[in-house]
Amino acid sequence: MEFKNVILLHEDFLADFGFSLDNRSLYYVKKTLQGRQMVFFHHTQHEEVSYLEYHLGIRIEKVEQIVHRFLPSLGDYKERSISLVETMDNIDDKMPRRFLVENDLEIDQVIRMVEEFLVKKGFKFLDKYASGKALEKYFNEDPSSPIVTQNFTYKSARGITLCKLFNPENYEKTKKLYLNMLNEKQVTPFTLASFINLLDYLENL
Secondary structure (H helix, E strand, C coil): CCHHHHHHCCHHHHHCCCCEEECCCCEEEEECCCEEEEEEEEEEECCCCEEEEEEEEEEEHHHHHHHCCCCCCCCCHHHHCCCEEEEHHHHCCCCCCCEEECCCHHHHHHHHHHHHHHHHHHHHHHHHCCCHHHHHHHHHCCCCCCECCECHHHHHHHHHHHHHHHCHHHHHHHHHHHHHHHHHCCCCHHHHHHHHHHHHHHCCC
């Protein structure tokens, strides 16, 4: 089955929860007070089998508009970037990272499993972290804890921006933690300079 046809099989279900298909990105999107929630897919085709991977995303508009002043991004990426992307297995350890699909008959079973996951846990996760205050805690409760879907350069930029906007009383402490970790990781001078320029911007908002 064609990838777009698989995506369209979720359309009626997701519409019931307020999501609509963005035909450009092929993401399902729902607007929130501070940005957007997303449900989207990766499809990898091999000769005999294909893999389907589902991700949940949250975009905090103000955060993305700030961080992409200081992060390398091409074209209009900052208009489409996602503050947090999470995999199903990180939300529910009973779910796989991806599904192996050998024929079209197996797709119905995958869709049932994914929709059950979304109802029981996925939508609750998206709603829980749709606010900048909640997402700040997700990023900064343990700044050293990795986020699988983004490297530390992006995590640190988003983490410190979320902190300044939504938890300013912890800003100085969080700033020191991120600076120490960037030095420990021996990031490039360009990466460190970009982070320092971001700090300067945040401190003059």
